[in-house]
Amino acid sequence: MHTSQVLLARGDQVVGIDNLNDYYDVQLKLDRLARLTPHANFRFIKLDVADREGMERLFAEEKFDRVIHLAAQAGVRYSLVNPHSYVESNVAGFMNILEGCRHSKVQHLVYASSSSVYGGNTRMPFSEHDSVDHPVSIYAATKKANELMAHTYSHLFGLPTTGLRFFTVYGPWGRPDMALFLFTKAILEGRPIDVFNHGKMKRDFTFVDDIVQGVVRTMDRVAEPDPAYNADLPDPGRSNVPFRVFNIGNNNPVELMSFIEAIEDAVGVKAEKNFMPLQDGDVPATYANTDELNAWTGFKPETPVREGVGRFVEWYRSYYKL
Structure with a gap:
């Protein structure tokens, strides 16, 4: 939705595709669409x-100039209980996109x-030039598969x-299964929040406007x-075909407890916390090296986490009329 708004504002024609499935609240999807x-x-x-x-019909009829593919079955934890949906959407679906293009x-x-492709990597910050051969969730594996499939079609x-x-x-308008949405909802409803890995998590939280x-x-x-590609010493971040892969993040990891404090300050209520172990498929830290994308496009994130969290909480209160 946010990407479409920016494209429309600058005069592009946009065709939006979605199956409006019920992985999360369909009404939220419809309300985004209504914008x-x-x-x-x-x-x-x-x-x-x-x-x-x-x-096949869509691509034959529309003859798109360019395609931005943001559709996927998302979420690491859901991939533990419904892995087939990830293969259908993220692998078979992506193949249909590639064939259409x-x-x-x-x-x-x-x-x-996704940053999930870095899997078990522990060297920070994550670089496109590092190997991503050790995924720790089927979601991550499907995203790595997308990169491999794209390279094949580029070749x-x-x-x-x-x-x-x-x-x-x-x-604002984000997914209800993400931590910010879950925490804000629980705090406002007076319920405790589940804090995984006992709060010892770091995430490179990236505001949606910066991503767009x-x-x-x-x-x-x-x-x-x-x-600069050298086939004798192949670099995962380079290729001799029209293929690129970039990190897109805030380049500034934030501790989960600091993120929760930002939510508490924006909401005006202290959260009751249930400290839990690290969940299967999750990783303790993410941190993006964004030098390559900056050099390629001039990308530079501009939204501090406290500002972004405040804007989300403001939207949440407005949307749910709280």
Whole structure:
């Protein structure tokens, strides 16, 4: 939604695709959509990216110039109980996107990868030049698979692709299964919050407006082969085909307890906390090195966590009329 608003504001024509599934509150999705549908340059098509025939028709009829692929089955914890939905949406669905882009000669595909691909890595900050061969959740494995599939299409068909590894995106209109939403809701309702890994977590929380700036800037600069690539010493962050992958994060990890304090201050209530062990598939820390994206597009996040959290809480109170 946020990306579409920016594209529409600058005069682009946008076709939005979503299956409006019930992984979380469908009404929230419909209310987001209602912010876009009045715009003359926006059209919505209800469609599942995993619908092969439907996606083939879509690309044949629309003949898109560029594609921003942000659809996925998200969430690490849900992947422990429903792994098949991740393969259907994130692998089969992504294949349909790639095939559509290939056959309709799309100029550039930009897609959401994830910081989860770094898996068991512990060297901080995470760099695109590090190996990402040790995922710790099926969600992470599907995102790594997306990068591999994109590289193959860049190699075989010359399709320019750029993957953006998102680092803990938050902000107004965000997903209800994310920590900020869960914590705010619980605190306002007077319920305790579950704090995993006993609060010893760090996340590179990235405000949605900063993410969108990076996505749009990336779309505008089409991927191209890296002249510095050396096949004798292959670097995971480089390629001799029109394929790029970048971290997109705040480049400033925040301790979970500090994040909770920012929520408490914005809400005006202290939270009761249940300290819990680290959950399966989760990692204790994320931290993005964003030098590559900055050099490529000039991307630089601008929103401090306290400001971003305050803007979310303000939206939450307004949306739920609290």
